[in-house]
Amino acid sequence: MTDEFENALAWFCSAPGDWIESGRKNLAAGAEWVWEVLQGDFNDSASTAQVVTGTIISMIPFVDQICDVRDLVANCKSIKHEPDNTWRWVALVLSLIGLFPGLGSLFKGCFKVAFASMRKVGTASGVTPRLALHADEAVAQLNRFLERPEIVKSLKALKWDNPYKVLAANLRTLAAKVNTGALLRAFNEAQNAAESLLNLVKRWGGSSLAAKADELIAMISGVHRKADRKLAEAVKPVQDFLNQLARRLDIEADVAHRAYLDTVNSHAFKKLAEAEEVAAFGKAKPGWVDTTGKETYQALRKAPSAQPGWPSIKDYHTFHTMHPVTIPPNNKLYRIIDPKSKDNSICWMSESEFKKLKSKDDWRRKFAVWANWNSNGEFITYTVPSGSGLNVWEGITASQRLKNTNYVLEGGAIQIVVDPTHMEKVHISPRQKTGWGYDDLGTDNDLVGVPVQMNNWAE
Incomplete structure (x- = not known):
């Protein structure tokens, strides 16, 4: 096992004691380690910080390949549970888009964050995604991602002075590329990577673990056999979501660069999205809501x-x-x-x-x-x-x-x-x-000189 591979696995869980004690020679322990990492699933209760941190980790070379395999495994498990649920296939499409060629690591990272909400709902039973709500939540997650110091440095290096504008344009280009053929090619790439890792498990592990690996390979193959028709059914909902998200990013781009006259600073007024409000209630419910x-x-x-x-x-x-x-x-x-x-x-x-x-x-x-x-x-x-x-x-x-x-x-x-x-x-x-302030549920609008009480009559 190479150092790079070990380091990548370590991002997900610590190496087992048997692997360390054997001087990295106990291949059965290594097989257990790989197997455990590949069982990762979408975390329905992940906080924004966890989603953002996980996305940053997934941008590291070698780690991103393991992330892709984990996502494929999670998607295939949910599809096996409800094979005719279109939204399960939508979640798979959102995972496969990340494997499209030509995506830079920052671009891919931004949309992993933005897609997180839709992917989680797509793997949940009895829940129909609300595209507008998930577009709002996507932007809320993306805002936190773009505020990270390491991401700010990347934005400066790429000269993305208005990242929302850049992302909206790239998102529309990406939406136009979503078709069954491109998705099947991405599926093949992810499936090959999964089989490569699972074959390591089969070679290094015992017969019991090898049998489990074979079952997982067979499950992925079973989903692949249905993919041609089912992915075609998922293309339109995905394109609708991508275009709605692009429109939301257009609005963010406009707000971020709009001029405010007679103000001391240039910050724009921030308003909560519905998803942010629900998340805030989970942390500290205000007295006005029951x-x-x-x-x-x-x-x-x-x-x-x-x-x-x-x-x-x-x-x-x-x-x-x-x-x-x-x-x-x-x-x-x-x-x-x-x-x-x-x-x-x-x-x-x-x-x-x-x-x-x-x-x-x-x-x-x-x-x-x-x-x-x-x-x-x-x-x-x-x-x-x-x-x-x-x-x-x-x-x-x-x-x-x-x-x-x-x-x-x-x-x-x-x-x-x-x-x-x-x-x-x-x-x-x-x-x-009003004297009540401009802040709500954790938003910070205590801006010097902003906003000015300026009438806003729609002609």
Whole structure:
């Protein structure tokens, strides 16, 4: 066993005592070591730090080959369990993409991080991936990866001044290359590497271990026989995910390099993704969210009858009750917003409801606002101009439950939905701070001079 091979194996688990004590001559112990490393599976509970660290390790020569084999083994095991589940094959495709020729180590590392969430869900029973959510989580993981000192050095060396822009362009190129032929070639490469390592196990190990190695080789071969048809079925979902992720990276590229005038520094305001919010709840649940799964104020299942002159009611599911109301002239409506929110959007509240709020927690709980929807920090008012008044929908806010979790926001406050086209810009107030700060669930937006309370009216 070469020093490079030993060092690579050591990244995954320590050498067995029998191997060390024998002066590295006990091949049976070496076989056990190789066998144990190859049994690695996708860690469903891996933290962002673990995913990022694992990806950096996988960029080391020789280690990356073992990672590829471990991923293939994990994918094949999950496919054997549910061979007709397309998402199991999607997870395999995301692993095989890493073997496409021409990918630099940094590019490959970035997308190993970005694909981690989708690959894990693809190997989980009874779970259908939500592409938008996993694109958000991919960007959240990628942000942490790009902040690593060793990655920052690589970015500078490659002159990637805006890595999101570079990655988005490369991702679209990669998506165009995803086809059954390219995936089968990558599968063949991974299968050959797996058989090479497993043949070492067979040569060095006893008959029992050799039999297990043969079973694993046969399992991989069985998946390969089905791969032509099944990989073809997985190509479209993978391309959809890659293109959606590329679009998310376009947005990150724009935000990272957008100019902010009249500010002391150039940092952009950060907003949580849904996946980041769920992860934060797992570490330290805030008081404004419950874990009962109980929706005290059930959402309307049917929209009320449309009313001429009132807003369309596509957002009725955020209401427990709702009815058409005309707000008289000179009354003020309040809207809690973050620096990226539009002034003229649909969600508002009355002055009396606003004055009941004593904290950010009150607002999130009673108006059922997830942190990934609105990061708050500021508010504006709209004074209804003279005339016939403003036609709105008003009612009790429905409870909100995060899909596939027991996390619930209570609701119960009186909310108002308006038609933004019925509002006039001249009657919007300047932005003011809520006094609640801009941070949420671990994000750090305590930026000197940022954000400026600048109105943001969508024309």
